[in-house]
Amino acid sequence: MNQFPMTVLGAEALKTELEELKKVKRPQIIAAIADAREHGDLKENAEYHAAREQQGFCEGRIQEIEAKLSNAQIIDVTKMPNNGRVIFGATVTIENVETAEEVTYRIVGDDEADIKKQLISVNSPIARAMIGKEVDDAFTVTTPSSEVEYEIIKVEYI
Structure with missing residues (x-):
């Protein structure tokens, strides 16, 4: 299983x-x-x-x-040493490079995901693009209408 x-x-x-x-x-x-x-x-x-x-x-x-x-x-990410890397359970603040708009997401399991509460599934395109990245890394997410570039501002294990 x-x-x-x-x-x-x-x-x-x-x-x-x-x-x-x-x-x-x-x-x-x-x-x-x-x-x-x-x-x-x-x-x-x-x-x-x-x-x-x-x-x-x-x-x-x-x-x-x-x-x-x-x-x-x-x-339980709170029990892990924060090495600044985006992992499952991390709370990540990202900035849209073009608009300078910041948003914070927590990467969670499929059943826990709730975009209204800023909880995104580990299997979502944005989470998959962030996993393994660190503060100041840039990444691109492909949306149906375009590609959006983000930069990681903060990674917290809370």
């Missing part, structure tokens, strides 16, 4: 969701099914069928999270 990288925060978020599903959602769904059963005929019982469907989604998500966690290679 292939391991895939995940940050400590990403793993904690999945563990929290798993806990919620197992200790809160699952018992709520079981109670809803039991309650719906008491209403008699199950063929015509919409509440029962809705609760069973919810149960299927919940159990599926529990299995999915457990599989992700079992295959995760959790990487």
Whole structure:
């Protein structure tokens, strides 16, 4: 089984969701099914069928999270010496060479990526272009409309 990288925060978020599903959602769904059963005929019982469907989604998500966690290679960059190199988990500030606009991204696993929170997947074109580079290195990202050149301003392991 292939391991895939995940940050400590990403793993904690999945563990929290798993806990919620197992200790809160699952018992709520079981109670809803039991309650719906008491209403008699199950063929015509919409509440029962809705609760069973919810149960299927919940159990599926529990299995999915457990599989992700079992295959995760959790990487804690805060415990690594910062040699200024861009690696998985690093927080990188880059500057668009043409516009001088600065942006900061954290390189995370696929499941953790959220561009609104400046979390980009290690497999995204911009992250792939940055990996292995150091402060003051320039790199180019090919976008559908053009090529954009960036310079690495700061690399943090936070």
